[in-house]
Amino acid sequence: MTSSDPTVQPVPASVVERVDAADVTLSNPKRAVISLGGNLGNRLDTLQGAVDALEDTPGVRVKAVSPVYETEPWGVPPGSQPSYFNAVVLVRTTLPPASLLERGHAIEEAFHRVRDEHWGPRTLDVDIVAYQGVVSDDPQLTLPHPRAHERAFVLAPWHDVDPDAEVPGRGTVADLLAELGREGVRVRADLELRLPE
Template sequence: MTETPNPNIVDADSLTGEMHPIRRVVLALGSNLGERMAALQGAVEALADTPDFFVTGVSPVYETDPVDAPGDSGPYLNAVLLADTTLPAARLMERALAVEDAFERERSDVRNAPRTLDVDLIVVGDRRSNEDFLRLPHPRAHQRAFVLQPWYDLEPDAVFPELGPIADLLEATDSTGVRKREDLALEVE
């Protein structure tokens, strides 16, 4: 039996004929409040459960010193997740924010304040955005060893858009506060 599409639901792609290409997505995960590892694992599971979002890799977990954060900030656990998706970048951003909210992320006016969970879109295919809501590629990721090192672990030959190989960017970045946690591992089901 063939399922007939619901005639009452209008599919915008059908109207425009636009195809959503499969894009490679790089997301950075971080937590320095509460149950840090549980928050990272929960984020991986929530993202993996997202329709049209296919996790292809999760990096090792790193413990990192806070960067440009208030003095009372504790160390972060960080990881990078790779995925393929047909979702538009704005929808991915909405999903990232929803996952953060599910883990009781509190937003404040304090830049880089401690947080239960941070989900950052680093790269979404070749998509570029300079909107307040969404900046792609991430404007500071190329300077952050806590993003570059786990990404390098997954894709040593990856290239940061317009800036070059992440291996070169990582080499030029101070990574003294980035420590691999061999005792921790994120799982994708």
């Protein structure tokens, strides 16, 4: 893995290979990109819990986990909310997109996500950013995520785990990130999410 940020550490090949070996338990898996974020409670523990819950889902294998980023809240006045921790997870899955979304919502609920306010603070956000081979304008699950290309807090960790990734219809993650810049988005080299054993 390469990154323009020298503080970002690559995902060890041995870890990726170990997780790849688990793919044999899935029949014809698809690749999906999932964004995690939260700005309430113990943010790191919550993100780790979400990673573990994804791995515990039948038909889902976690392949890679990005570094943790600390980011300014998006879509709200500066200083009106605590900062977020964000990360991106790459998975292989046999679940269809709708079922993966349902699982994401269940994980959010397990961590007491409340949906009182648009762009309000939350313990956990689990968003499907992209799903292999699927482009959809379904309002329940638009793929790729309709605002992923505008969000450095999604693009930066996604680029870390998949430098060659593309947002269908928008361009490469690298180019989109270069255009947006990284203002308000910084890697937390002192924090780490573990790949499930």
